Amino acid sequence: MNDRARVDYWVRIAGAAAFFIILVTVVDVASRGSFLEPSNLVRVLRQITYNCILGVGQTFVIITSGIDLSVGSLVGLTGVVAALFANSVHLTGFPLIASTLIVAVAVGCIAGWVNALPVVKLNLPPFITTLAMLEMAVGAAFILSHGRPVALQSPDFQNTGIGSFLGGVTAALHLPSIPVPVVWMVAVIVVASILLNRTRFGRYVFAIGGNEEAARLAGINVVRVKTAVYMISGACAAIVGFLYMALFSSGSPQTGTGDELLESIAAVVVGGTSLMGGRGGVIGTFFGALLIGVLYNAMNLLNVDSYLQKVLLGAVILLAVVLDELRKRYLSR
C-alpha cells in the first residue's frame, strides 16, 4: 500500500470510528445509559440484519455500476413462495428448513437472472429492468397469496426466526443471547467479503464497474459476471424474505415493499461504495446499515417523533456522503 492509500485508509477508519464514538456517547448520555445496555446493542444488530443482507447483495450490483430496485419486492415474493412451499411439502425439521431456503433462493436467483438478461444482452439500463421486476414481483406475490399473509403450518421455523444462537453458552457467560438472524447476517457478510475481495469473480466485478470495455478486452466474460451480480442480489433478497417469513411465521406479500429498497441503497452508499461503480465493499455496507440502525434506535430511545426521525435520517445520510466526498477531495489535492 502506498503512503497516500494508507493515510486514506486510516483517515476513513479514524473518521468513522470518531463519528460512531461521538454519536454513541451523545446518545448514551441523552438516554441515561440505556443505549449501551448489551440487550439494546443486540437489538440494534437484529434490526439491521435485514437491511444489511439486502445491502450486501446490492453492493455487488452497485460496484458494477448497476442498481437493483427489485430487492424489496423480491423479499415479499420469496417469502410468500417459501411459505407456500413449506406448507405443501411433508417434511419436518432441518430438511424442511433447508429445502424451503433453497426454494426461496432459487426464486431470487431466477428473478435476478431475468433482471440481468436485458441489461447484458440489450444494454438496457438496470434502473428500468429492475423497476419492472419490482412491479412484477409485488403483483406476483399478491396473486400467489391472494392478498393475505400465508401462515406457516409448521412451527419448525421458530428458531430460525426468533431463536438464539448457542443460547446455553451465552446464558452461562451472562451475555445477552445472540439472535439467529444476526448469525445469518455475519455469515452472509463473511462469504460475500471473501467472494468480493479474494476471488477472480470479485476482481472482475470491480474491473467491470471501473471500466467495462477494458474488462471485456482483458478476456473477462462480462455477460456472465454481470448476470451473476443480479442473481446474488436476488439471492440476498430471498434470504431476507426467508428470515422474515420465519420471524413472522408467515409469508406476507407486503413485506419489503416499504423503506427496505431505499434503505438498502442508503446503507451501500453511506458505506462508501460508489454509485459510479468500481469502488466499494460489503464491510462498508455493514457499517452503513449499522449507522442507520443506530440512528433509528437512538431516536426511539430519545422519543423522537417518528416523522422527525425520517427528516433526521435523511440529513445524516446526506451529511455522511458529503463528508466522504470532502475527504476524497482533500486527499486527491
Next chain:
Amino acid sequence: MRGIGKSFPGVRALSDVSLELSAGEVLVLVGENGAGKSTLMKILAGALAADEGEILIDGARVRIASPQEAQRLGIGMIYQEFTLVPQLNVPANVSLGAEPTRAGLIDAAAVRARAHRVLDELGLELPFDVPVSQLSVAAQQLVEIAKALATSARILVMDEPSAALSDREIERLFEIIRRLRAAGAGIVYISHRMEELPRIADRVVVLRDGKVVATREARGFSPDEIIAAMVGRRLDAHFPQLPEPAADAAIRLNVRGVRRAGIVNGVSFSVRAGEIVGLAGLIGAGRTEIVRAIAGADPVDGGEVMVDGEVLRSGRVGEAIAAGVAFITEDRKAQGLVLAMTVRENVTLAHLADFVDRDLLIDLARERAATVRMIDELQIRTPGTEQFVGNLSGGTQQKVVLAKWLLGNARVFLFDEPTRGIDVGAKSEIYKLMVELAEHGAAIVMVSSDLPEVLGMSHRILVVRGGRIAAEFARADATPDRVIAVATGAAA
C-alpha cells in the same frame, strides 16, 4: 506568466516558471510527460491555482480563479481530451456555456450565426444538424478549436491537438493556426511530435521536471537538440535496429479475407514469427477495426484469423487471449486500463486464472511478486504495486498495459497507436521492447498514425485505405511520400 510555482502532495510540479507570449506568435511547449506542461496550462486556463507567481496580460496583472474568468480574459483552451457534448450538434457545442440569449431564452438563430461566422473564419465546412458524435474524430477536434475561438480568444492553448489527426488533417490544422497567428492571436501549442515543430513553431520552450530548461527561436533549434533538452541527455537514434526475422520463420498470424460490413472489406495478410508489420493509413481507414477483428473485440461477417494455424472464433476475446493474442488498445484510458484499480490488479487482470489457488482464492503474494517482476522488467515508474493506475503518467500507464500483456505467453502482439501521447523516453523504451518481443519470435502488428514510427519500426508496411490493404511496401521501398500517396488515394 512570471515565476509560477505549484506543488502537489509530494511533488513539486512547477518551480519558478516564466513564459512570455507575444501577439501573432506560435509558442511550442515541449517536455516529457510529467514535465509540468499541462499543469502550467491549466493554471493559465484557471483550472488550477498557482501557489506562487503572477500572470500578466497586456501588461496588466490578472487573477484567473476559474475557467470562466480565463474565458472572459480571452484565453481559449483546447484540451487533449474532448470537451464536446456528443449528443449536441455543432452550433450548440460551439456556443456551449456562452449561449446568446434573447429574453432569457437561447437565441437559436444567433447560435447558428455564430457557428457560421467562426467556421467561416477557419475556412471550415461542417454539418450543422447532426450530433457531433457522428462526426469523425478529426472533425470533432476542429469543432473543439471553433469552440475556443467562439469566445474571441486572444490567447489560444492547444494541448496536443494533432494526436488524433492524420497527416492531411494536421496540414489543415496548421493552416488554421497560421491564419490565427496572422490575425494577431498568441498561440501556445503543446506537442510530442518533433517533426511538427519546424513547420509551425516561432519559438520553442522546453520544460523538464517543472522548470524551463530552454527557450529558443525555433529556427536553428534541431529536433535532436530539443529532445536532448527534454530528456537531459542526447538520444542518438529514435528507433532501435530491427533484426531481420529468420528466413524460414513460420507464419504466426494469418488473416484471411476478414470482412465487417462497410468497415473492413476483405483483408488478408500474414505475419511471420519475429516480424513487425506496420499498418499505415488515414484516421478512419479501418486500421483499428482490422486489429480489433483479429483480437476478437468485434465479431466479423466473414473471413478467418489463424494463430499458429489454429482458427480463432470471431468476437471471442477470451479465446484470442488463450491462443496468445495480446491487444494493446489505442485508447488506454477507455479500453486498456481500469483507472480505479491498482497497478497489481491491472497487470494480472487478463491472466488472473494463473494466480488462483486450489481453494479458488487469489494468491495475493504471488500476484504481488509477479507485478514487482514486471515493474522491474519494464522499469515502470510507480511507487509500488498498490498505486492506483489513475495516478500515473501517460507513458507509465502504457507500460502497465504492456505489463498486462507480457505477463502471459502471448505470441501475437497487436499494437494500436502504442506511443500516442507519451514522452520520448517512454517511446524509445517501447520500441526496444517491441524489438525484444520480435527477437523472441513474436509476430507484431502495429497501427500508427505517426509515419516516421511506422517506417522506422516495421519490416513491412501495409497501407490501409477504405477498409482494404491498398498497398504493401518492403521496408527498403517505403518512403513517406509513397505511403502518403497511397493512403490519401493519390496513388494506387
